[in-house]
Amino acid sequence: MSIDRMVLAFAGIMILLSVALAAYVNPLWIWLTIFVGLNLLQSAFTGFCPLALLLKKMGYQPGEAFK
Secondary structure, X not given: OOHXXXXXXXXHHHHHHHHHHHHHOOHHHHHHHXXXXXXXXXXXXXXXXXXXXXXXXXXXXXXXXXX
16 A cells, blocks of 8 residues: 555544544544644645655655655
């Protein structure tokens, strides 16, 4: 699995988790959803993603988005 797919999978998991936490635990968890969404948006324009950098240092192969 490439870094691109790992980043998308991680973002999806974090969004679903934070929505569930906001619905069942505390509504303030929605801020995590907002943070993840904003990070995805900025990485689409800048190509900078902290998780992609971490995965690259761990030796995973980049895809097309995070070279």
